[in-house]
Amino acid sequence: MQTALRTSLPETERTSRANFAPTARVVREERPAQTSGLPLSIRALRKSYGDNEVLRGIDLHIPAGQFVAIVGKSGCGKSTLLRLIAGLEEIDAGGVSFGDAVKPEDIRVMFQEPRLLPWARVLSNVEVGLGRDRVSSDAHSRAEKALTEVGLADKREQWPSLLSGGQKQRVALARALVSRPRVLAFDEPLGALDALTRISMQRLLERVWRDQGFTAILVTHDVSEAVALADRVLVIEDGRIAHDVAVNAARPRKRGSAELASLEGSILSHLLSADDRT
Amino acid sequence: MSLIDSVSLPRSFRLPHVDGLVQWIVPLAIIAIWQVASITGLVPTRVLPAPSDVGLAGWKLLLSGELVRNIWVSFWRASTGFLIGGSIGFAFGLANGLSQLSARLTDTTLQMVRNVPHLALIPLVILWFGIDESAKLFLVALGVFFPIYLNTLHGIRTVDPQLIEMGRIYGMSDGELFRRVIFPGALPSIFVGIRFALGIMWLTLIVAETIAASSGLGYMAMQAREFMLIDVVVLSILIYALLGKLADSASRVLERLTLSWHPAFQKR
Numbered sequence: 001m002q003t004a005l006r007t008s009l010p011e012t013e014r015t016s017r018a019n020f021a022p023t024a025r026v027v028r029e030e031r032p033a034q035t036s037g038l039p040l041s042i043r044a045l046r047k048s049y050g051d052n053e054v055l056r057g058i059d060l061h062i063p064a065g066q067f068v069a070i071v072g073k074s075g076c077g078k079s080t081l082l083r084l085i086a087g088l089e090e091i092d093a094g095g096v097s098f099g100d101a102v103k104p105e106d107i108r109v110m111f112q113e114p115r116l117l118p119w120a121r122v123l124s125n126v127e128v129g130l131g132r133d134r135v136s137s138d139a140h141s142r143a144e145k146a147l148t149e150v151g152l153a154d155k156r157e158q159w160p161s162l163l164s165g166g167q168k169q170r171v172a173l174a175r176a177l178v179s180r181p182r183v184l185a186f187d188e189p190l191g192a193l194d195a196l197t198r199i200s201m202q203r204l205l206e207r208v209w210r211d212q213g214f215t216a217i218l219v220t221h222d223v224s225e226a227v228a229l230a231d232r233v234l235v236i237e238d239g240r241i242a243h244d245v246a247v248n249a250a251r252p253r254k255r256g257s258a259e260l261a262s263l264e265g266s267i268l269s270h271l272l273s274a275d276d277r278t
Numbered sequence: 279m280s281l282i283d284s285v286s287l288p289r290s291f292r293l294p295h296v297d298g299l300v301q302w303i304v305p306l307a308i309i310a311i312w313q314v315a316s317i318t319g320l321v322p323t324r325v326l327p328a329p330s331d332v333g334l335a336g337w338k339l340l341l342s343g344e345l346v347r348n349i350w351v352s353f354w355r356a357s358t359g360f361l362i363g364g365s366i367g368f369a370f371g372l373a374n375g376l377s378q379l380s381a382r383l384t385d386t387t388l389q390m391v392r393n394v395p396h397l398a399l400i401p402l403v404i405l406w407f408g409i410d411e412s413a414k415l416f417l418v419a420l421g422v423f424f425p426i427y428l429n430t431l432h433g434i435r436t437v438d439p440q441l442i443e444m445g446r447i448y449g450m451s452d453g454e455l456f457r458r459v460i461f462p463g464a465l466p467s468i469f470v471g472i473r474f475a476l477g478i479m480w481l482t483l484i485v486a487e488t489i490a491a492s493s494g495l496g497y498m499a500m501q502a503r504e505f506m507l508i509d510v511v512v513l514s515i516l517i518y519a520l521l522g523k524l525a526d527s528a529s530r531v532l533e534r535l536t537l538s539w540h541p542a543f544q545k546r
């Protein structure tokens with residue numbers, strides 16, 4: 001029957017196929033994206049250190065697979081919020097819930113420092129990220145795959161001390177990715193990198209996020225980085241979310257486009273006006 | 279003092295076969311000058327015998343078997359004492375580094391004992407053990423204990439807390455955390471302790487053997503002094519120096535094998 005169709009409608013068949021192929025590929029790529037991320041709900045979250053009330057009631061819902069950036073001036077509690085989400089710190093009041101029962105491997109954090117084990121080769125460092133699956137028989141191949149994803153497959157037997165800062169951070173990213181997390185929290189992961197390395201790391205982050213579809217929460221000092229990567233930028237002030245800005249620009253985004261620049265400007269002015277008031 | 283040394287840990291380490299030749303130039307030159315000085319009478323042989331005489335004395339003792347026996351006895355005492363004291367020091371270092379309770383219980387006591395020079399205990403030790411083997415082992419073990427204890431403790435306490443947090447986040451059990459993070463992190467400092475301990479080990483043994491022994495290198499030297507055999511005295515001293523150097527080299531090789539990840543050991 002197909003042959004019959006093809007002979008009867010040779011032209012349309014060919015064109016429709018040509019049109020179909022890329023769409024089909026996009027759909028296949030986005031399928032995991034729709035299933036792997038976890039939604040995140042934060043209700044009336046509070047945290048103090050002694051008398052220092054750092055978070056005074058954070059309410060936030062993040063849909064599955066969204067890329068959220070958090071900005072705010074130094075010491076406003078961004079890292080604290082991230083650590084509470086990742087379960088690294090005790091919650092004083094309120095709660096953080098994920099849409100699903102979560103395993104520890106589902107939530108991963110990446111810090112400004114790569115935190116690689118200096119005495120383990122690059123590949124073993126990535127294997128650390130497998131959590132309880134470290135001992136499984138496919139640990140090696142999974143770690144290798146994650147390394148390939150960040151473009152460092154050829155460094156697998158290297159000592160971390162011999163890598164550049166950007167390469168170390170990519171190994172840390174591979175380690176965070178290897179367990180296929182459903183929420184990935186970044187605490188200024190690119191803060192210590194030079195401008196060029198930063199931009200290529202931003203592209204890498206965006207690419208793995210699009211491929212894997214985890215929910216991404218990025219704390220950053222750099223507002224242009226926030227608007228370049230995120231679907232949504234949250235501004236934290238006085239322990240609360242003061243602004244919640246959607247970034248609707250289509251991806252792939254062009255750096256320095258007028259749309260992003262004006263968003264960046266308005267977020268910066270929020271931040272600066274808050275600074276003037278204090 | 280041991281704590282300060284561990285800070286300056288990253289040492290450069292060059293290829294052994296080049297270094298191996300270079301480092302012997304100065305000792306060989308000294309021996310050559312010494313020989314010339316003896317032959318020309320610049321240094322009277324009653325003060326310092328010629329190297330050739332020392333070598334001859336060594337050869338005679340070697341033939342009689344006395345030299346090998348004494349070296350073996352000293353070596354056995356040194357290594358056994360080192361193993362005993364080192365393991366106990368390591369165990370306490372681990373316990374006090376990992377457990378607050380254990381540290382609170384024993385650290386102050388140990389720090390107090392540390393301030394007693396262990397060689398000051400020799401009269402007491404002789405009273406307790408006589409000039410038995412156990413007297414020497416006890417002294418060596420006690421001397422070796424503290425550098426290893428202090429540096430193990432220091433090494434464990436100064437492991438990067440960010441790495442420990444990372445290990446916890448990635449679901450390491452306590453055992454795994456120790457094996458993969460804490461112990462490797464403490465290892466450079468532990469090696470500093472070992473090197474210190476090796477020095478103290480020989481020092482303690484020499485003193486103990488010259489004062490209270492009936493065999494061993496120190497005893498051999500003391501016997502020779504009584505019979506005015508100055509060449510044997512010098513020979514004993516040289517052998518001590520050689521053994522000390524040997525122990526140090528062994529620990530360096532071990533260090534290089536286990537710390538190959540350390541930036542200080544990657545430069546050629």
Ligand SMILES: Nc1ncnc2c1ncn2[C@@H]1O[C@H](COP(=O)(O)OP(=O)(O)OP(=O)(O)O)[C@@H](O)[C@H]1O
Pocket residue numbers: 049052054072073074075076077078079080081
């Ligand atoms: N473990 C802690 N103990 C006591 N106070 C803390 C602790 N961690 C954070 N704080 C305090 O909480 C506040 C928020 O800290 P946090 O690290 O979350 O800020 P931040 O927004 O991440 O700042 P930066 O942008 O500089 O990283 C600061 O005032 C800090 O001093």
Ligand SMILES: [Mg+2]
Pocket residue numbers: 078079080187
């Ligand atoms: Mg921070």
